[in-house]
Amino acid sequence: MIPLVIGLALLGAFALMLRREPRRLANGVVLLFALLFTLLGMMDLDTDSVVGFATAMLIILSPLLVLVLAGLLMANGVQMVRREGRRVANLMSFGLGVALLAPYVLFVVAVISESVWFATVLASITLVVSYISFLLVAFLLYSFVYLRLPYERGMGAIVVHGSGLIGARVPPLLASRLDRALEVYRAEFAVGNHPLLVTSGGKGSDEAMAEADAMAGYLIDRGLPDTAILREDRSATTRENLLFSKDLLAACGVSRMVLVTSNFHTLRTAIFARRLGLDAQVVGSPTAFYYMPSAILREFVGILFEHKWVYFGVCLAMAAVPPLLVLAVAVIPGEQ
Structure with a gap:
């Protein structure tokens, strides 16, 4: 009974933390503890049984799972x-x-x-x-x-983070981000919003052009008007993506934004955005499983x-x- 009470209390704490600020890894730590205690409580085992069950799982399953x-x-x-x-x-x-x-x-x-x-x-x-x-x-x-x-509709801008070019070509990983940004843009446009779309990425030593320009070309080829695109063509890191895009949008009077990156990169990008004081949410695009x-x-x-x-x-x-x-x-x- 006690583990269940602790688990439910932690779930309540997680809900409050999520509502207050979702862009923290600490939320995940509290959620994991909450799920573990809730699971133990739902199993309705006494202390000796809990210890015995955990010990058996560690002895029998852990080595096998780790090796696999x-x-x-x-x-x-x-x-x-x-x-x-x-x-x-x-x-x-x-x-x-x-x-x-x-x-x-x-x-x-x-x-x-x-x-x-x-x-x-x-x-x-x-x-x-x-x-x-x-x-x-x-x-x-x-x-x-x-x-x-879900991200809040009505953002003033959609910022797409670069991930590298192959020469001047947009590779699949970056194309997935751009396609996701187009989905967000069209969903906003359908309800009467007209956000700016920022392509963010500088030119690497092995790239034929700035990522921002190649990304903009990709979007224009798929029907996005050039007037809706801002190019941030100086950044080389996620931190610079955020800072330079923030400065670019501030000059346009825009502060609220949704950031588009790959699904594996969403949480870290959100944590970065919180530390830099950005009014931003993050959405992710699909990535190849391998x-x-x-x-x-x-x-x-x-x-x-x-x-x-x-x-x-x-x-x-x-x-x-x-x-x-x-x-x-x-x-x-x-x-x-």
Whole structure:
């Protein structure tokens, strides 16, 4: 009964947080805790049963699920390299798959060596991996929720974020964003609104033209009038996309906007927009399935990096617990 009460209370807190400010990762953390407590409460188990059930799941399912996940991530990494080229970003899913196998390797070493300190290192790694995994699940859960939140109609502008060109050609990932922006524009136009559409992206060293110009050409070819388009052709990062588009729209007297990016990038873009003080909501466009694991991992790492010292401090504190416990046991005198 108590877990159910806690879960429902956390769900209420999540609803209030969502209403107040939906552009926070903390919402996902609260939602995940709420769902976990609610699930335990609905199972109506006593404390011993809850502990026994959780222990059984950890012992039986966790190793199997982790091994399966590691295999899938490594396979996706190989696929990413074949399709997108051998770059660090494309190796992230493969690297995570290898990292997930590390605790098992350490476990085997600890068993063979019968070393307390190997077991201690294993415990430290497990705690840190569990913490990062919890944050990743919260990120995935809330990204799924945020994508399904309706944006408010009547925005003054629609800002499409660039994602790179192939020479002067708009590739599928960017085309998907532009198609989604056209959907939003036409939906606004159908109810009598006339928002500006901002194409945001500068010229990369391997691109034949600025992304903003190529994006504008793509939209004009599909029937959008040139007079409805503003080109922001200086930005090279998401942060610059937002700042330069904000300045461009401020000159036109527009402050409220909807941002269009890929579905995997929506939550991080929304968090950026909140920190920069933009009156903006975010919608996402579809992405090829094979591209999603690496892209989601990049987004998650990017969010962690924004508060790297906080997360590093928590990980360091958790990793220190097992060795401190071992040292504490070692200095406690045995019973006489």
